[in-house]
Amino acid sequence: MQDTTHLSGVIAPVLTPFAEDGGPDTDRFIEHCEWLLEDGCTALAPFGTTSEGPSLGLDERMELLEDMIEAGIDPARLMPGTGAPSLADAIVLTQHAVDLGCAGALVLPPYFFKQPDTEGLYRYYAELIEEVGDHRLRLYLYHIPQMTTVPITLELIDRLVSEYPDEIVGLKDSSGDMANTLRVIEAFPDLAVFPASESFLIEGMKHGAAGCISATANVQARAIRSLYDQADSEVAASLQARVAEVRAAIQKAPTIPGLKALIAHYRNDPQWLVVRPPLVAMEAAEQARLVDDLQREVDFSIPIAIEAG
Amino acid sequence: MQDTTHLSGVIAPVLTPFAEDGGPDTDRFIEHCEWLLEDGCTALAPFGTTSEGPSLGLDERMELLEDMIEAGIDPARLMPGTGAPSLADAIVLTQHAVDLGCAGALVLPPYFFKQPDTEGLYRYYAELIEEVGDHRLRLYLYHIPQMTTVPITLELIDRLVSEYPDEIVGLKDSSGDMANTLRVIEAFPDLAVFPASESFLIEGMKHGAAGCISATANVQARAIRSLYDQADSEVAASLQARVAEVRAAIQKAPTIPGLKALIAHYRNDPQWLVVRPPLVAMEAAEQARLVDDLQREVDFSIPIAIEAG
Numbered sequence: 001m002q003d004t005t006h007l008s009g010v011i012a013p014v015l016t017p018f019a020e021d022g023g024p025d026t027d028r029f030i031e032h033c034e035w036l037l038e039d040g041c042t043a044l045a046p047f048g049t050t051s052e053g054p055s056l057g058l059d060e061r062m063e064l065l066e067d068m069i070e071a072g073i074d075p076a077r078l079m080p081g082t083g084a085p086s087l088a089d090a091i092v093l094t095q096h097a098v099d100l101g102c103a104g105a106l107v108l109p110p111y112f113f114k115q116p117d118t119e120g121l122y123r124y125y126a127e128l129i130e131e132v133g134d135h136r137l138r139l140y141l142y143h144i145p146q147m148t149t150v151p152i153t154l155e156l157i158d159r160l161v162s163e164y165p166d167e168i169v170g171l172k173d174s175s176g177d178m179a180n181t182l183r184v185i186e187a188f189p190d191l192a193v194f195p196a197s198e199s200f201l202i203e204g205m206k207h208g209a210a211g212c213i214s215a216t217a218n219v220q221a222r223a224i225r226s227l228y229d230q231a232d233s234e235v236a237a238s239l240q241a242r243v244a245e246v247r248a249a250i251q252k253a254p255t256i257p258g259l260k261a262l263i264a265h266y267r268n269d270p271q272w273l274v275v276r277p278p279l280v281a282m283e284a285a286e287q288a289r290l291v292d293d294l295q296r297e298v299d300f301s302i303p304i305a306i307e308a309g
Numbered sequence: 310m311q312d313t314t315h316l317s318g319v320i321a322p323v324l325t326p327f328a329e330d331g332g333p334d335t336d337r338f339i340e341h342c343e344w345l346l347e348d349g350c351t352a353l354a355p356f357g358t359t360s361e362g363p364s365l366g367l368d369e370r371m372e373l374l375e376d377m378i379e380a381g382i383d384p385a386r387l388m389p390g391t392g393a394p395s396l397a398d399a400i401v402l403t404q405h406a407v408d409l410g411c412a413g414a415l416v417l418p419p420y421f422f423k424q425p426d427t428e429g430l431y432r433y434y435a436e437l438i439e440e441v442g443d444h445r446l447r448l449y450l451y452h453i454p455q456m457t458t459v460p461i462t463l464e465l466i467d468r469l470v471s472e473y474p475d476e477i478v479g480l481k482d483s484s485g486d487m488a489n490t491l492r493v494i495e496a497f498p499d500l501a502v503f504p505a506s507e508s509f510l511i512e513g514m515k516h517g518a519a520g521c522i523s524a525t526a527n528v529q530a531r532a533i534r535s536l537y538d539q540a541d542s543e544v545a546a547s548l549q550a551r552v553a554e555v556r557a558a559i560q561k562a563p564t565i566p567g568l569k570a571l572i573a574h575y576r577n578d579p580q581w582l583v584v585r586p587p588l589v590a591m592e593a594a595e596q597a598r599l600v601d602d603l604q605r606e607v608d609f610s611i612p613i614a615i616e617a618g
Contacts, residue, residue, distance in 0.1 A: 012466065049421075054397060054419075086365055086369075088364075112363035113454060116589075120589045121586070121587050123586040124587050148422060149458065275583075277430070277432040277436060278426070278432070303557060
């Protein structure tokens with residue numbers, strides 16, 4: 001029998017701070033990772049979209065992952081993004097993550113060529129799995145069509161789980177389309193399916209979602225974890241409303257610069273404002289408005305976790 | 310005064326053959342490159358879209374480029390694609406190409422994040438130029454919005470050439486929108502602008518285009534070169550019609566698998582059929598139809614060059 005171990009719970013796609021020289025800021029990164037785990041994240045997904053993962057170099061991604069583990073972060077709680085437009089690069093990154101003992105790898109479809117055949121996408125993932133050739137590989141498909149333009153369809157999932165039931169263990173659905181998330185869960189009840197928003201956490205969990213992998217877990221992990229732990233309780237609805245309210249306030253701003261602006265503000269650390277091109281940091285006035293919006297509109301009876309960090 | 314040397318003429322975005330082990334087939338690649346130069350190409354643009362460049366790994370791209378030059382191909386005739394979604398990776402590839410003495414680098418915009426601000430794209434290219442920090446760098450912007458979803462706008466070009474007139478020397482316009490090509494030429498007469506199709510070569514050259522960088526130069530370089538050399542002669546119109554006819558016949562099939570199928574057929578070498586996922590090779594019946602189409606519809610009074618290879 002296969003080992004169907006997979007990750008679950010509240011997973012943060014960790015923001016990547018940059019240093020003054022333009023490279024990833026390893027110390028701030030590790031500090032943020034450790035804080036997220038203390039604050040309630042069950043696992044971390046570095047090098048996802050929120051992490052500006054596709055803007056990081058191959059070497060940068062591998063070095064940061066090594067740094068995390070050397071700093072004492074348990075690879076059993078890590079699901080790094082290891083996708084790339086090039087199958088060759090994806091093999092290098094995925095093998096590296098498996099070799100380091102990571103619990104999973106979150107893999108984008110190749111996103112340069114448009115409207116690829118399902119057959120071509122199937123072969124991409126199949127060759128990745130075959131070339132990595134390691135029984136420890138646990139692969140999570142990454143559905144984010146608004147960025148990739150290449151959806152992970154039910155037909156593709158079906159072909160992959162039929163051929164690779166041990167390796168294809170989950171899917172992150174960043175489409176924002178809860179109906180799609182529920183269709184995937186219904187069609188593939190053995191997959192660990194993660195919506196990318198905590199705003200649907202209770203509804204998702206009722207239907208069998210494994211948790212969520214949410215950008216805003218970077219600033220409200222504790223509140224989301226509290227909701228996750230009390231999903232069956234009578235306070236769930238009000239906790240759910242509260243985390244959704246925080247998320248909505250944050251999403252008035254561009255997500256990644258906005259989250260970085262919040263961390264820069266609450267940690268009083270302007271180095272956190274830096275994003276890598278093609279993203280652009282928010283103007284000071286926009287940053288102030290975001291902070292104000294959150295303080296005015298949000299019920300802080302559970303403070304957003306970053307304040308306590 | 311700056312050295313405004315730039316490439317011109319008929320440039321092939323070289324197809325990348327793959328070996329049985331799935332990696333690039335170096336011997337077939339070099340052989341094809343040498344044949345293209347003999348057949349009339351003024352320069353080569355490896356690792357573009359037709360080359361399945363974004364599907365190649367960072368190491369694969371650098372090794373193939375080294376192999377070309379070691380095989381005796383003059384780097385003064387090379388414009389490798391060195392773009393990547395990650396600025397860090399693009400710096401590595403571009404620096405490598407410059408170090409090898411390549412005449413130019415063809416650089417895609419970062420294509421993961423959608424609708425980036427012009428400011429963010431400007432900073433991407435500016436940081437690339439600054440980090441490479443080499444006066445030999447000659448950068449060609451790569452406009453192919455149907456793949457990247459990120460256009461190279463006139464506003465972006467204007468900002469870049471204003472700040473980096475020595476480094477930003479040209480643009481490949483793969484949009485297929487001749488009106489856009491003409492707008493770029495008109496606005497930036499000092500840029501070497503290449504439409505991606507030989508079908509507009511005469512019209513483009515009349516307005517100041519530097520030549521073309523065309524996928525189908527992989528199979529009809531000689532005819533395109535003949536047209537380029539006689540662009541002002543009275544036979545230009547009929548030569549233009551003929552190369553356009555060949556291109557149109559080829560484009561009934563998916564471009565990259567179709568071109569590979571033609572080479573596999575005319576060289577009697579089925580290994581050329583292989584494409585890398587997410588692309589998929591054509592079915593045998595489709596291949597046969599493509600060859601038939603070309604032989605039936607096209608006037609071969611100038612044979613397509615591959616037959617003579």
